[in-house]
Amino acid sequence: MADSLQHSALQASSAVPTAYDGPHDGLIPAVSTGVFVCVHGHFYQPPRENPYLDAIEKQPSAAPFHNWNERIHHECYRPNAYARILNDRGEVVRIVNTFEYISFNIGPTLLSWMERHDLETYQRIIDADRNSCARLSGHGNAIAQVYNHIILPLANPRDKVTQVHWGIEDFRRRFGRQPEGIWLAETAIDYPTLDVLHAEGIKFTILAPSQVQRCRPMVSYNGERDTWQEVGGGQIDPSRPYRCFLKNADGSPDPSRYIDIFFYDGPISRDMGFNDVLSSSQHFVGRIGQAIHGDHRPFQLISVATDGETFGHHRGGAEKALAYALTDEFPRQGWTVTNYAHYLATHPPTWEAELKPVTAWSCSHGVDRWQDDCGCGGGGEWHQQWRRPLRDTLDWLRDQLVAVYETHGSELLRDPWAARNAYVAVMGDRSPDTLDAFFATHQTHKLSAIERVTALQLLEMQRHALFMYTSCGWFFEELSRPEGTQILRYAARAMELAGEVSGVSLEAEFVKRLGQAPSNITEFIHGSGVYEALVKPSRITLEQVVAHYAMGSLFTDYHREQTVYCYTVEQHDYRRQRMGPISLAVGQVEITSTITRESLNLAFAVVHLGGWDFHCGIKSMRSRLDYTQAKAAVFESLSQASAAQVILAINSAFGPHTYGLQDLFAEERHRMMGLLSQDTLLRLDQLYAQVYRDNYGVLRAFHRDGLPVPRELQVAADIALSHRAMEVLQSLERETSDPTASPLRQGEDYLNELEAIATEASTCNASLSLAAAKPMLERLIGRSVWQILNQAPTESLAADVDWLGRLVNLGQQLNLGLSLERPQELYYQHLNRQVFALLKQAAVSRKPLGSDSRAQVNDILRLGEYLSMDVGAVLKALDHLDPGRPA
Numbered sequence: 060m061a062d063s064l065q066h067s068a069l070q071a072s073s074a075v076p077t078a079y080d081g082p083h084d085g086l087i088p089a090v091s092t093g094v095f096v097c098v099h100g101h102f103y104q105p106p107r108e109n110p111y112l113d114a115i116e117k118q119p120s121a122a123p124f125h126n127w128n129e130r131i132h133h134e135c136y137r138p139n140a141y142a143r144i145l146n147d148r149g150e151v152v153r154i155v156n157t158f159e160y161i162s163f164n165i166g167p168t169l170l171s172w173m174e175r176h177d178l179e180t181y182q183r184i185i186d187a188d189r190n191s192c193a194r195l196s197g198h199g200n201a202i203a204q205v206y207n208h209i210i211l212p213l214a215n216p217r218d219k220v221t222q223v224h225w226g227i228e229d230f231r232r233r234f235g236r237q238p239e240g241i242w243l244a245e246t247a248i249d250y251p252t253l254d255v256l257h258a259e260g261i262k263f264t265i266l267a268p269s270q271v272q273r274c275r276p277m278v279s280y281n282g283e284r285d286t287w288q289e290v291g292g293g294q295i296d297p298s299r300p301y302r303c304f305l306k307n308a309d310g311s312p313d314p315s316r317y318i319d320i321f322f323y324d325g326p327i328s329r330d331m332g333f334n335d336v337l338s339s340s341q342h343f344v345g346r347i348g349q350a351i352h353g354d355h356r357p358f359q360l361i362s363v364a365t366d367g368e369t370f371g372h373h374r375g376g377a378e379k380a381l382a383y384a385l386t387d388e389f390p391r392q393g394w395t396v397t398n399y400a401h402y403l404a405t406h407p408p409t410w411e412a413e414l415k416p417v418t419a420w421s422c423s424h425g426v427d428r429w430q431d432d433c434g435c436g437g438g439g440e441w442h443q444q445w446r447r448p449l450r451d452t453l454d455w456l457r458d459q460l461v462a463v464y465e466t467h468g469s470e471l472l473r474d475p476w477a478a479r480n481a482y483v484a485v486m487g488d489r490s491p492d493t494l495d496a497f498f499a500t501h502q503t504h505k506l507s508a509i510e511r512v513t514a515l516q517l518l519e520m521q522r523h524a525l526f527m528y529t530s531c532g533w534f535f536e537e538l539s540r541p542e543g544t545q546i547l548r549y550a551a552r553a554m555e556l557a558g559e560v561s562g563v564s565l566e567a568e569f570v571k572r573l574g575q576a577p578s579n580i581t582e583f584i585h586g587s588g589v590y591e592a593l594v595k596p597s598r599i600t601l602e603q604v605v606a607h608y609a610m611g612s613l614f615t616d617y618h619r620e621q622t623v624y625c626y627t628v629e630q631h632d633y634r635r636q637r638m639g640p641i642s643l644a645v646g647q648v649e650i651t652s653t654i655t656r657e658s659l660n661l662a663f664a665v666v667h668l669g670g671w672d673f674h675c676g677i678k679s680m681r682s683r684l685d686y687t688q689a690k691a692a693v694f695e696s697l698s699q700a701s702a703a704q705v706i707l708a709i710n711s712a713f714g715p716h717t718y719g720l721q722d723l724f725a726e727e728r729h730r731m732m733g734l735l736s737q738d739t740l741l742r743l744d745q746l747y748a749q750v751y752r753d754n755y756g757v758l759r760a761f762h763r764d765g766l767p768v769p770r771e772l773q774v775a776a777d778i779a780l781s782h783r784a785m786e787v788l789q790s791l792e793r794e795t796s797d798p799t800a801s802p803l804r805q806g807e808d809y810l811n812e813l814e815a816i817a818t819e820a821s822t823c824n825a826s827l828s829l830a831a832a833k834p835m836l837e838r839l840i841g842r843s844v845w846q847i848l849n850q851a852p853t854e855s856l857a858a859d860v861d862w863l864g865r866l867v868n869l870g871q872q873l874n875l876g877l878s879l880e881r882p883q884e885l886y887y888q889h890l891n892r893q894v895f896a897l898l899k900q901a902a903v904s905r906k907p908l909g910s911d912s913r914a915q916v917n918d919i920l921r922l923g924e925y926l927s928m929d930v931g932a933v934l935k936a937l938d939h940l941d942p943g944r945p946a
Contacts (some may be wrong), residue, residue: 100139104128104166104560142379150929156421164201167206199939203230206226209244210248246267248270265364266420271413272413303411423435460553493786604624605677606677629648634646662677675717735761833875867925893917
C-alpha cells in the first residue's frame with residue numbers, strides 16, 4: 060500500500076513536467092531503427108536598427124507594438140519558448156519549450172536584439188539547446204546561420220568567408236559549442252559556398268528538394284557504382300541524408316572533402332506554411348504519417364522545414380499544436396523526435412548527391428530574385444527592374460570601400476581581412492576589455508586613441524558594407540519598401556565612414572548609379588529619389604544627438620553621464636533657469652560613440668518658449684573662456700525677459716546652426732509632445748469630470764428609462780471614469796511597489812475604489828479608454844504572484860491569494876483583456892520545483908502532509924485557478940496522499 064501510494068504521488072506529480080524537462084526527456088540512446096522526425100524552424104528577422112542609433116525606431120505598421128521585432132517576438136519567439144498545452148477548459152496543463160524539441164537556427168541579428176530586450180526568452184533558447192545536447196548524446200538542436208542573411212552565391216569570395224565565419228563565431232559565443240550545421244540564407248547555394256562551409260568546419264546544411272540534380276548509392280557492387288538517378292524535378296527521397304563531395308579544380312569530385320545535406324520534405328513543409336496542417340497536433344501527426352514509407356525499411360527520417368515565424372506569427376497558436384505533437388503525439392506513434400546532427404551521428408549517409416549549379420528555396424530561377432526581374436516576389440503589375448541596378452550599384456560601392464579599407468587599414472591592422480573576420484567578437488561585446496584584446500592581436504603597432512577610432516571606423520564601414528547586402532532588400536516587389544530603404548541606409552553609413560577616414564566622397568556617384576533603378580512609385584521615380592526622400596533624412600550627426608540631449612534636459616534630470624542610444628554624453632557643465640513661461644539651459648558636454656569611440660566636445664544653449672517652440676544652438680568652443688563668455692551672454696539676455704533677445708543671444712553665441720523640436724529623434728519628439736500636452740489634457744479631464752458629476756442623476760435616468768443618452772453626457776462619463784480609473788490605478792501601483800511587503804497590506808482602499816469604478820462604469824454603460832491600464836495591471840499581477848510564491852509561508856497567504864484573485868477579476872470587469880502569461884510561467888516553475896517536491900517528499904516518507912503544509916498547498920492551488928492553470932495533477936497527488944483531505 061505504501062509503495063502504491065508513493066508511486067501514485069510520484070506519477071501524479073510527474074504529470075506536469077518541470078519548466079525545463081519535458082515528459083520525454085532523458086538521454087536518448089543511439090537508436091538505429093524506426094521512424095525519426097525532425098522539424099526545423101528558420102527563425103530570422105532582418106536587421107532593422109537605424110545605423111546611426113543602433114536602435115530600431117518606431118514602426119507604425121507594427122502597432123500596437125513599437126516595431127516588427129517586438130511584435131513578432133510577442134507572437135512567436137516568446138510563445139515558442141513558453142508554449143502552452145491547454146485542457147478543454149482553456150487552462151494551462153503544461154508549458155513546453157519547443158526549442159528543446161525542434162531543430163532551429165536563429166539569425167544573429169535577431170538574437171542580438173532579443174538579448175537586449177528579453178533576456179529571459181533569450182536564455183530559455185540557450186537552455187533549450189543545452190538540454191537537447193544532454194538528451195541527444197551531445198548533439199544540440201541549434202545550428203548556425205550566415206550572419207546577416209546575404210545570398211552567398213552572389214557574394215565575392217572574401218564576403219562569403221566573413222559571413223560564414225561571423226555566423227559560426229557568434230554561435231559559439233552564445234551556445235558555447237561549435238555548430239555542426241549551418242542555415243544558408245534562402246538556402247542559396249553553389250559549390251564555392253560548399254567549399255567555404257567545409258573550410259570552416261561545418262558538417263551539414265539543409266536544402267530544398269528542388270536544389271539537387273542527381274543522386275546514387277555510395278556503395279559499389281562488384282566494383283561498379285550504380286548509375287546516377289536524375290531527381291532534378293524535386294523527386295529526391297528526403298528520408299535520408301546525402302553526401303555531397305566537393306570539386307577539384309578540374310571539376311572532379313574530391314573524396315576527402317564533402318558536406319552532408321538534408322533535403323526537407325517539400326509537400327509537408329509547404330502545407331505547414333500554407334494549409335491547415337498546424338491547426339491541430341492531430342492534423343500535423345496525420346500529415347507526417349502520410350510521408351512514412353511502408354516498405355519496411357529499418358529506419359527513415361521525416362524532415363520538414365519552414366520559417367520559424369509560422370509557429371505563432373503567421374499562424375496564431377500554431378506553437379501549441381507543435382508543442383503537443385512533439386512531446387505527446389509523436390512519441391505516442393512510436394516516432395523518435397530528433398535533430399539533424401543526432402540523426403547524422405547515428406545514420407551516416409549511404410547515398411551521395413550532386414547539386415544544381417546555383418539555387419535557392421524561394422526562387423525558381425536560381426538566385427535571380429536577388430539580382431534580376433525574374434518575376435519571383437512580384438506584386439501584380441509592379442516590375443522588379445530595379446533589382447539589377449541596385450545590386451550593380453552596391454557592388455560598385457563595395458569595391459570602392461575595399462580600396463579604402465586596404466589602403467588605410469593596412470597602416471593600422473596586420474591583416475585587415477583577418478581583423479574583419481575577428482571583428483565579430485567586438486560586435487557581440489563592445490566592452491573596453493574586448494576592444495583591448497582585439498587590438499592586442501591585430502594592430503600593427505600600439506595604436507593611439509585617435510588611431511583606434513580610425514580602425515573602428517574602417518571596421519564599421521566594412522560591417523555596414525556587408526549589412527547592405529541583407530537579402531530582404533531584394534525579396535519583395537518594390538525598392539522603396541522598408542527592407543530596400545534599410546539596406547540603402549547601411550550603404551549611406553558606410554560611405555560616410557569612408558569619407559571620415561579617407562576624405563573620399565562616394566555619395567554623388569552612388570546616387571547617380573541608383574538613378575538607373577526604376578521605382579514603381581511615381582513619387583520616387585527611381586532609386587536616387589528613394590535615397591533622397593527616405594535615406595538621407597535618417598542621417599544623424601553628433602550635433603543632432605546633443606540637440607536631442609539639450610531639449611530633453613529641460614524636462615528630464617539627466618545623470619552626469621547619460622546614455623543616448625549608442626552614445627554616451629558626459630556633462631562638464633550645466634545650468635538651467637526658468638523665468639515665467641521661458642525655460643533656458645546652457646551646457647557643455649563630451650559626446651562619445653559607444654561603437655567607434657569617436658568623441659566631440661560641444662556646447663549648447665536651448666530655450667523653450669512655451670508650447671512647441673524650442674530654439675537650440677550647438678557649437679564647438681575653442682576654449683573654456685569662450686564657453687564661459689557665451690553662457691554669460693545668454694543668461695544676461697534672459698534677465699531682460701524678452702524671448703527675442705534670448706534667441707538673438709543664442710544665435711550670436713552658439714550659432715549659426717540651430718535646431719527645433721522637429722529636429723529631435725521621432726520618439727523623443729513624441730515623448731516631449733506628450734509632456735507638453737499634459738497641462739491641457741488635465742484641464743480638459745477636470746472639465747469633463749465636472750460635467751459628469753453635475754449631470755450624474757440625469758445620465759442615470761436616461762439609462763434607467765432606456766433612452767438614448769445625449770452624446771455629450773456619455774462622452775463626459777467615458778472620459779471622467781477613464782481618468783479616475785487611471786489615477787487610482789497609478790496610486791495602487793505606487794503603493795504596492797515595495798517588494799518586501801505583502802500586497803494585501805498595501806493599497807486596499809485603492810483596490811476597493813477601482814472595483815467601485817468598474818461597477819459604476821458598467822452602470823453608466825461607459826466605454827473606458829484604458830490602454831495604459833493593461834500593462835500596468837499586468838505588472839501589478841506579476842509582481843504580486845512573485846511575492847506570493849517567493850515569500851516564506853505566513854498566515855496571510857490565503858488573504859494574499861484572495862487579493863490576487865481580486866486583481867485578476869478587476870481586469871475582467873474593466874475588459875482589459877489581460878495577459879497572464881508571465882504570472883503563469885512563474886507559477887508553473889514554482890509548482891514543479893517546490894509543490895511537487897513537497898508531495899514527493901511526503902510520498903517517500905509515506906506520511907500525509909501536515910495541516911500547515913496542506914493548507915499552504917490548497918492556497919497555492921487556488922492561486923493557480925485564478926491564473927487559469929490546470930492543477931488537476933496536484934489534486935490527484937493530494938488525494939493519494941491524504942484521501943480524507945477536505946475538497
